[in-house]
Amino acid sequence: MAARVPSRRERLRQSTLEEIHAAVRNLLVTQGSAAVTINAVAREIGMSGPALYHYYASHDALVGAVTAGFFRELAASMEQAGEADAPVGDRLLAACRAMRAWAVAHPAEFGWIFASPIAPPNRQQDSERHQAAVRFEQVLLDLTVELWQTRPFPVPEPACLPESLRAQLTTYSAAIDGRLPPAAVHVFLAAWVRLYGLLCMEVLHQLDFAYSDLEPVFEECLRDLSAMFALDYSGPPTA
Numbered sequence: 611m612a613a614r615v616p617s618r619r620e621r622l623r624q625s626t627l628e629e630i631h632a633a634v635r636n637l638l639v640t641q642g643s644a645a646v647t648i649n650a651v652a653r654e655i656g657m658s659g660p661a662l663y664h665y666y667a668s669h670d671a672l673v674g675a676v677t678a679g680f681f682r683e684l685a686a687s688m689e690q691a692g693e694a695d696a697p698v699g700d701r702l703l704a705a706c707r708a709m710r711a712w713a714v715a716h717p718a719e720f721g722w723i724f725a726s727p728i729a730p731p732n733r734q735q736d737s738e739r740h741q742a743a744v745r746f747e748q749v750l751l752d753l754t755v756e757l758w759q760t761r762p763f764p765v766p767e768p769a770c771l772p773e774s775l776r777a778q779l780t781t782y783s784a785a786i787d788g789r790l791p792p793a794a795v796h797v798f799l800a801a802w803v804r805l806y807g808l809l810c811m812e813v814l815h816q817l818d819f820a821y822s823d824l825e826p827v828f829e830e831c832l833r834d835l836s837a838m839f840a841l842d843y844s845g846p847p848t849a
Contacts, residue, residue, distance in 0.1 A: 623665075629655050630665060634676045639718045648672070673722070674739040680719045681742035687712045688749040698760060699841035702753040703832055707846060710809055710828055717813045724810055750805075754798045754839075755789045763840045765793035801835045 633654035637645045649659040666672040691708035692701040713720040779792035811817050812824045836843035
């Protein structure tokens with residue numbers, strides 16, 4: 611069956627949405643998040659504020675849609691890096707490096723992502739932003755699951771973990787359909803906290819007092835993560 615051809619009205623609407631998103635991004639990058647108002651965005655594209663409400667019902671809806679685009683862009687970059695014909699461990703490190711490369715190149719956009727946490731399993735939403743955030747979360751999770759299935763990495767004895775932690779790990783394991791057992795979830799989340807935490811501190815300039823180049827620190831983090839996953843660390847590709 612031939613694909614449906616969008617109508618002229620649909621094409622015009624999509625073009626306007628893309629123009630709106632580009633205007634939001636420009637304001638965000640050049641002037642900061644406070645500059646992203648309905649009226650400011652409307653002025654950027656030669657539209658009235660009330661007219662913009664035909665596309666987004668509120669400022670929150672606009673921010674959510676644009677943030678979803680940032681999540682998708684970041685996830686696509688990581689997915690592409692992880693698609694190479696290479697061992698899963700190398701693809702996992704490549705996806706981590708792609709995540710940092712995108713964040714460092716787009717600090718304002720990453721700041722919006724950082725301010726939009728992924729809802730926990732018991733409070734998941736069906737919003738565009740949430741679905742895009744889940745796609746981003748899945749990139750490293752899928753690679754970790756593949757690694758676990760092909761060569762399980764060392765995990766702690768569940769009995770050695772605090773009871774509250776065991777319960778939370780069990781809940782998250784169930785939320786991802788048991789693709790990782792609770793003890794493996796513990797290793798995955800510990801790695802994620804270190805990776806994402808360091809990246810947020812870099813992008814938000816929280817380490818500028820000591821470092822002018824955080825790439826070696828990031829690679830040191832990846833070396834530690836490789837040890838956690840029982841992988842042979844391989845440095846970044848040389849130019």
